[in-house]
Amino acid sequence: MQYRTLGSTGVHVSSLCLGAMMFGQWGNPDHDDSIGIIRTALDAGVNIIDTADVYAGGESELIVGKAIAGRRDDVVLATKVSSPMGPGLNERGASRRWIIRACEESLRRLGTDYIDLYQVHRPDAATDLDETLAALSDLVHAGKIRYAGSSTFAPSAIVQAQWTAERRQRERFVCEQPPYSLLARGVEADVLPTCETYRMGVLAWSPLSGGWLSGRWRRDAAELSSHRTRTMPFRTTSAHYDLDVPGNQAKLDAATELARVADEAGLTLIQLALAFVTTHPAVTAAIIGPRTAEHLRDHLSAADIVLEPAVLDRIDRIVAPGTDLNPDDAGYSAAVLADPKRRRR
Numbered sequence: 001m002q003y004r005t006l007g008s009t010g011v012h013v014s015s016l017c018l019g020a021m022m023f024g025q026w027g028n029p030d031h032d033d034s035i036g037i038i039r040t041a042l043d044a045g046v047n048i049i050d051t052a053d054v055y056a057g058g059e060s061e062l063i064v065g066k067a068i069a070g071r072r073d074d075v076v077l078a079t080k081v082s083s084p085m086g087p088g089l090n091e092r093g094a095s096r097r098w099i100i101r102a103c104e105e106s107l108r109r110l111g112t113d114y115i116d117l118y119q120v121h122r123p124d125a126a127t128d129l130d131e132t133l134a135a136l137s138d139l140v141h142a143g144k145i146r147y148a149g150s151s152t153f154a155p156s157a158i159v160q161a162q163w164t165a166e167r168r169q170r171e172r173f174v175c176e177q178p179p180y181s182l183l184a185r186g187v188e189a190d191v192l193p194t195c196e197t198y199r200m201g202v203l204a205w206s207p208l209s210g211g212w213l214s215g216r217w218r219r220d221a222a223e224l225s226s227h228r229t230r231t232m233p234f235r236t237t238s239a240h241y242d243l244d245v246p247g248n249q250a251k252l253d254a255a256t257e258l259a260r261v262a263d264e265a266g267l268t269l270i271q272l273a274l275a276f277v278t279t280h281p282a283v284t285a286a287i288i289g290p291r292t293a294e295h296l297r298d299h300l301s302a303a304d305i306v307l308e309p310a311v312l313d314r315i316d317r318i319v320a321p322g323t324d325l326n327p328d329d330a331g332y333s334a335a336v337l338a339d340p341k342r343r344r345r
Helices: 031-043 055-067 098-108 129-139 155-168 191-197 227-231 244-266 269-279 293-300 309-318
Strands: 003-004 012-014 017-021 048-050 077-081 115-120 145-151 173-177 201-203 285-288
Touching: 012 017, 031 055, 031 191, 055 098, 077 098, 098 115, 098 129, 115 129, 115 173, 129 145, 129 155, 145 155, 155 191, 191 201, 191 285, 227 244, 244 269, 244 309, 269 285, 269 309
Parallel strands: 017 048, 017 285, 048 077, 077 115, 115 145, 145 173, 173 201, 201 285
Antiparallel strands: 003 012
């Protein structure tokens, strides 16, 4: 297992981060089995776990808490806040009111008295960024969290957060969590260089592009399906899996060609995909999201793989650097583009 420093924090983490989204009702409802998978990953050298309060309505955090009991000091524990956790209008977002409450609830579910990395899951346009950073700073000073981070922020928002922290003397975001894969390379153009500029760590989510790079999605496949389309309450299938969407047709063509590249390099497509993400100098770790022990074994097999320049060149010819084959995979869109009212005087 390779280890890298998380940005400028001095904290060393494994190049594969165990994502816990699939533990619980969204993926594997068997708590004992999920706990076994987590502990196997820790025994293999993975030392960072990423979850979120919203994953299976808090069930993922409960499972992670059980799994790391007795090993807490060996784990860099990351979770997230801002996604809806109930029907109430104030049970979501990045306000001081919600962040403080949500943090306490995550600590309870995780069975710990501190969180290593507490990340804002998505930008909250309704809340002043300084309020968010002030609340997170207070949690750092109270010892409830060690560091704060962001997830799926646009480059401009990443910069704004850094400037706000400097001007207002707040704790800054030390890490960003963007989507990044062989099929979704848009962050290479701006997000990753911005993170390098501010010496931020990068935990890349969906390095297998939501299952597109698992090896099942290819032109000659007998059946094309994803577990996520049956269980996930978000990330609509029409945007990410419907083959009537031109961008998804492009992804299918690319996945088929990339599988050939992997085979000729003596790798599985999963190994190629994970090694590609961890090769980028801005990336600290790729977040793997196994649902079964078999998935975990497949993912761990990529831990020490380094891709040859010739292989990277072939990849660039299939998916150009800085390109998202399906724009919906970018993970964020500018508010001015998402809201038609903001495009008119």
